[in-house]
Amino acid sequence: MELRTIADIETVSAAETEELGQLIGEALERGAFIALEGDLGGGKTTFTRGLARGLGIASNVTSPTFQLVREYEGRLGLFHFDFYRLETASELVDLDIGYCLGAGVVAAEWADRFPPPESDSLLRLRFDWAAENRRRILIQACPRAAAALEKSDSLRLRLSAPPGGEQ
């Protein structure tokens, strides 16, 4: 799937990363695969916490590293995967990732470990450490995901803000 960079921003706190997740979560459509890449502590789980809030999920979102996948019910089902401990792509088949994409959206941490599964739309976020609380977030989207995100005025506003949040 062809990906285009739609934003390259910085967040200055975990709360801002979470807020970005919430704005994206509100705009997501069923069948989306959200690839989350970046080192430990980069913000992938924090972002997903926000994503869940944007989907109306009240439960506490925690890292799925050991459980491999955690499932939440919201406006859409959220299937929060972590590929860190998986050794082969066939383990994703065992975890019913195809079913998950049909039932809701999949957010996968350490997604760069495997090629993305077949999905209706693909979003890729790369989290890099810029300073103690600052993170640089590169956002790429396939045309369909980009169109879905475009519909959100508040998200568009946030993504066009200068690096480091509102100045």
Add this chain to the structure above:
Amino acid sequence: MKILGISTSGSTCGAALMRDGAILGCDSFPGARKCSEELIPRMERLLSSNGLDLRSPDMFAVDIGPGGMTGLKIGIVTIRTLSQVLSIPISPVSSLEALARSAPEDAALVMPALPCTKSTFYAALFRRAPGGAPERLSPDALLDPGSLPSLLSAAPSVQPLHIVGAAPDALRAALSSLIGPRAFFRDPADSRPTAVAVCEIAASGPAPSRFSDILPNYLCVTAAENNFGIKV
């Protein structure tokens, strides 16, 4: 003959109790992936509300797939364990054959289908004489739209085809272009593998097996097979 049947291959799980061909009760609950919490309590409630317990069935019937692997593992392991401990035999039932029974009574040609990935699906072909049970025309298989012409060649070419189950878009598009107005899609909400159909198939099927002979029919290569070369 008392049969306790379960189905855990789809997004909804079910348990059903049959005695001498009549259904005494059934229960459905969502979340095949999370059914480990609900499965045994629901089975026990179904039995106790009919004055029975887990030792009462003469036979267990279990959906062995294809379908969601997490749910299948939970269902099959639960029934195998009960069977081993209680010495009750098990009748394995195909999820697609159970799904075929939710087609309308007058549907002569039925294709049960369950999604796998975006472009692949599990499907088989069945025919049904009026008043009869679905008869298999093809084995359960993991297919993509390209394999449809060969699957359809097993069926009479003029009959309408009733597709039951959650047919992925790729399947719908391919069938519509292959056979157009002859394809009838049942609402997925009406058609899912049911524990009732699992009991019915077990009741009229071959003699049940020992727990150790009951294996899932995933049709997908699992990680274990890939990593360790173990054939399940």
